[in-house]
Amino acid sequence: MRRMMIALALVTVSASAVMAAPAQTSATPKRAALAAAIAARHDTTVQDLRNWIALPTIAAMGMNVKEGPEYMRKLALDAGFQQAKIIESGGVPAVLATLDAGAPVTLGVYMMYDVKHYDPAEWQSPPLEGRLVDRPGVGQVIVGRGAVNQKGPQTAFLAALQAFKATGRKLPVNLVLIAEGEEEIASTNLPNVVTNPEVAAALKRTVGVIGASALQNSQGTAGISLGAKGAVEFQLIVGGETSNRYPKSDVHSSVHARVESPAWRLVKALDTLVADDGHTPTIDGWFENVAPLTARQKEIVAEGLKGSSDAEAKAAVGVGRWINDEDLQTSSERLVSQPTVNIQGLVSGYMGPGGKTVLPSRAEAKLEFRLVPNMTRAEAEAKLKAHLAKRGFYDVKLVVSGGYGPNETDENAALVTAQRKTLDKAGIPYRLIVRNAGSWPGSVFTAAPISLPTGQFGLGRGNGAHAPNEWYLIKSADPKVAGIDEASLAWVDLLYEVAAAAKK
Template identity: 55%
Template sequence: MLSKTLVFLGLGLASATSCVATAHAAAPAMPAEARATLSEAIAADHDQALSRLREWIALPSINAEKLNRQEGAELMQRMLLDAGFDTARIIPTDGAPGVFGRLDAGAPTTLAVYFMYDVKQFEAHEWSQPPLEGRLVERDGKTVMIGRGAINQKGPEATLLTAIRAFKTTGTPLPVNIVLVAEGEEETGSENFGQITGDPEVAKALADAVGVILPVAWQGNDGGVEIYLGAKGVAEVQLVADGAKSGRGPGMEIHSSLGASVENPAWRLVKALDTLVADDGYTPAIDGWMDDVRPLSDEQIALIESGIRPGAEAAAKKELKVQGWIAGEDYRSSLVRLASQPTVTIQGLVGGYTGPGGKTSIPSRAEAKLDFRLVPDMQADEVVSKLRAHLDKRGFTDIQIVTGGIYGPTETSRDAAIVRALEKALAGADVPHTLTPRLAGSWPGYRFTDPPVSLPAVFVGIGQGGQAHAPDEWYLIDAEDPKLAGIDRQALFFAEFLYALANTKP
């Protein structure tokens, strides 16, 4: 579910001088000898790193299809041990197993890392390259690897492991200890992730960490990076109007002439859906939905405003193929809305005949897939109950609610050690950045940021990729533009971040 392409591709960056926080602008204390040693090892490992990523892409773990769940966990376990982790244990759950790894460097600082090893489904005929081969393709001055999971999230995760491997192969002491938690159900809502983070050994290890990171590769074409201080939550549900089960409509498809005497489940669903938003078509209207929404602070709004640069709006419209924003709002207002507002979204509607011509029939069943984006302080465990109560109050007791994955929102202080370390690492790497209050996409980070774990969490990385969840998903390997980081530079940046974190006071 995690994808930066779901957030307009960000705000667009201001100049490096204005967006890098001066309080954290000192270069990270990575010893010159370690930098040279690790850089040389990463470069020497380049071809093998590509081979390891191809091997991972070749094994798709698709939880929605219950495909390769155990095999995916076993490969994840082997990859951690091969990269230098001391231990890697498979944790059974009621669904796909998780993996817990530890690397004890004897350091005073411990970092937690989140991985996912599952990927989205794919239709091979929609791709220009085989989706499970990880082929290299040249385009627009870039060498990219195409494959399912290439950017979401196997590419960035494999590159972090390449960095850790470099410490192992060169005998360079790792500056921090690492505990790593991996799951195989992120793309279906992390249904059983709580069983992994709740494992006694995992919970104890997380309690010693200063924060949690998720490796990403979200550099903009101008070379800049956004630091997200949180993410929206998400709840996926399916609403179903079924004449056979409810008695409100036919139990089979019937002739439309009978519409004068028999209810149509498609209309029943449409009427129910119409109550979920106001007449404007986008303001949530579910009873109690907005009660717990916390408005953005003045500081958070200022962060959004400071990150807008000339040309960003035009670039966003071109990328999204849109002509304007909701209610004709200006770009600044649309970005504030994007960060602050919960949403009610119809993903898709299915019901009755959709082939060529007409069929003059009444369907027996209609269904809609929806997702709701949640913001602080909305409670994920209240989503379904509020939706049920809203529908029941309006007489739609017959509409079935089929629940999917549900994530709560996350929020992290800009003063957290992992955020300050990331700013140091980016400044030291001469990568401009902005801080942004909230990612409009979602991930199961609330398992870390909420009690009882209560850790700050942030996305870390440079590099690029795209087409997550879509055909021709890609991950940047090399680029002619020196502002864009290929995988060797990405791996070295992860090492720089670890040193920055080790030298950042909690």
């Protein structure tokens, strides 16, 4: 997501943590046979993941935009989907796959097959190799771009389907799979995909849409996400292409006495977007639709922080203090409740050794909004345009590259109930996540005209999404934490629980 999920607002719901082989309290019939099938296929599953890592689809770079969906289609058919077809989106194609098990309940599954950029020079092993590495205190992990975000967790899901094939059993639910190749550029064309008549009709048959993730922490506690912030990615550009006030190419810096600077103009525009504190958005009307946390959500945050260390939370992001020197409770509430205006990067002029005495001809800022209920992407974009126009920044070009709104699902929804029962019956402690501070395009499914509950599920661990040396856990050194086989078996259990919960 992706926009890897930050889960600081949590609540512990059950107490014991046992990842060893399953108790027969599970709703899964003849579970041992499915577990054996998953274990027998372990090496093949890992190789499948390595092969997938070796084929990166990067929408922002136009890399493998034809090969990516074809490979996703092949993976779906190999896992047992009877139908899988490529759906044109207006950008990188998506894949629609269906599996009819003759069941009364149909579940939607969301996948992404794109990944973020990578610089091999920053990696300890080649980013497309999928090298297996022993990580002290963690276990055997696979290192590669996309390992945890999201190819590893998604491979665990597909391995669960392979277990049904191997044992000759039908799934307890039918499946509708939507896989996109643009999540890492904020799902630019996913709305076009889900409103495709064939896709929309398939989704309407489902009880909800769930995505695969790795939501266990180092202590073995799992997470159940109730939503996520929305995201809008965009650029602000000033230069010779936006106004004749600026040179068409870099010129000698001495002419700044009579020629305006695109770099300074961009800085002035950016300065209007936040207050002097550097973080509070000041876009006109920005907060008018922002929904505050409910009493229940604050309770979830508070209960989830019991036993947490403020120092460890700060160390995890490499800081020594939170905004306004807030305590952990207050800063955690801020994390899940506040919309943000973030500068991802600034580019202008010469940045090599020494000076170059030039007046840059162009300046660009890459930014993103993180949105909370009840904000929308359209609202955020419109308010930004109006804000800049009101201040006379007509020469500042706005390019919105993608985005979507926030999503929420009620904690009592059948999709959430199924996750809770899956974890309860396995004796795995779990936490409700009020709202992921990171983002995924669940709102494309929760909003009209689809209007379905959404969620994310998955045992196991990983780290380094969007960063060098990204990893996903294959064989765990801790019996409380799932490796890829245990994560696959949890998906088997979840499918049976979805079937049971949706019938009620």
